[in-house]
Amino acid sequence: MSWAAHELESYFLQKHVKVTISFLAILLGCLSPDLFTKLPAYGIHIGSRTLLKAADAATWQRGWPGAGFTHSLTFGVVIAIIVLGVTRSRAWFLGLLVGQFAHALTDTFDSVGTMLFFPFTTQHYGLGMWAYGAQAGRYADAAAYYSSLGGVWDVVWIVIAISGIAVFKRAYFFDTVVPNDPVWPWVQTRLHAPDRVLVAAYRAFFIYGACRVAAWFGWARLLNPLRGTDVFDPSWDGPRWVARVTAHAATTAIFWANTGRGLALWLISMAAVGWFVVRPLWNRAAPTPPPPSEPALASR
Amino acid sequence: MTEGHAEAVAYGVAVLILIVGGALVRTALLNWICGPGVVIACVGLIPPLLTARGDDR
Numbered sequence: 001m002s003w004a005a006h007e008l009e010s011y012f013l014q015k016h017v018k019v020t021i022s023f024l025a026i027l028l029g030c031l032s033p034d035l036f037t038k039l040p041a042y043g044i045h046i047g048s049r050t051l052l053k054a055a056d057a058a059t060w061q062r063g064w065p066g067a068g069f070t071h072s073l074t075f076g077v078v079i080a081i082i083v084l085g086v087t088r089s090r091a092w093f094l095g096l097l098v099g100q101f102a103h104a105l106t107d108t109f110d111s112v113g114t115m116l117f118f119p120f121t122t123q124h125y126g127l128g129m130w131a132y133g134a135q136a137g138r139y140a141d142a143a144a145y146y147s148s149l150g151g152v153w154d155v156v157w158i159v160i161a162i163s164g165i166a167v168f169k170r171a172y173f174f175d176t177v178v179p180n181d182p183v184w185p186w187v188q189t190r191l192h193a194p195d196r197v198l199v200a201a202y203r204a205f206f207i208y209g210a211c212r213v214a215a216w217f218g219w220a221r222l223l224n225p226l227r228g229t230d231v232f233d234p235s236w237d238g239p240r241w242v243a244r245v246t247a248h249a250a251t252t253a254i255f256w257a258n259t260g261r262g263l264a265l266w267l268i269s270m271a272a273v274g275w276f277v278v279r280p281l282w283n284r285a286a287p288t289p290p291p292p293s294e295p296a297l298a299s300r
Numbered sequence: 301m302t303e304g305h306a307e308a309v310a311y312g313v314a315v316l317i318l319i320v321g322g323a324l325v326r327t328a329l330l331n332w333i334c335g336p337g338v339v340i341a342c343v344g345l346i347p348p349l350l351t352a353r354g355d356d357r
Contacts, residue, residue: 031332138327139326142326193344194344196303196307196343196344196347197340197343197344199343200310200311200339200340200342200343200344201336201340203339204335204336204337204339204340205336207311207314207315207318207336207339208318208330208335208336208338208339211314211315211318211319211322211330211335212318212322212330212335214319214322215318215319215320215321215322215323215326215330216322216323216326216330218319218322218323219322219323219326222323223323223324
């Protein structure tokens, strides 16, 4: 799994998706697959007791039976449709869709990958750029991730996010982010938050994501008591010292058969869902978010 | 101290807390709630303190 890419990619996506889209929805979409699946993958440790620990972290988080459906493209469509029906916000529908798709696709870079076309196939798609390590526990996973190309991948996302530095400016926030999302004026009105706090809330996940990379790198390479054996190994599918977990098809023929069936059924289903479910909800939804009711924001 | 400088200091403090504190206490700080919360708290609380100190002088 990616440790910081999901926080960082939301800033890149909102800049490059050329439609009215909610940043908060992208962020929530990017976080949604891991929101309720990461904790059981590691287990909750209270003293010497471990609670809620999945017997097989990879199967639980990415597979079926388990919660692997949260990392499928279908899950993104389902949560986006629910939110479109409830909020009637196209910006939130698109944001959740884009964010969740980005998460599902980003996680295809590790050794376990994701079931993109679930429920039509349980075939996993994983490039194996770094080894999935959640089965070894949270800290062993952190040590493995930040000793592999996974950590490098996070650094790439920091560079990509910084390359679009304009998105972090105050003017961008008030001119582009706020008008696309009625949540910001609502938050300001309800919480009486000053402008600088709203801007900080917007920037917070970038700062947290970037600092998280630095802190975990620092811990893995400088403070980890096992750093002598948990060596830095930026090889493909590394590090070699963590137990190998993969979910590859038995043969190439099975892989392509699963992919053909999964992709075809997924496309047909999405076309039907798009026509019969999304289209009426989309037409019913507001074409643009309601204008901010807060004069302080509206005047910018 | 100007408001802009005070905000910059607040962001700097947040970064320092997250990197140094994060490396030491790890998931207690580096999670989806506390991590962004540190940034918001620092920017919410530090600038008024710094500008008020500047006004007192």
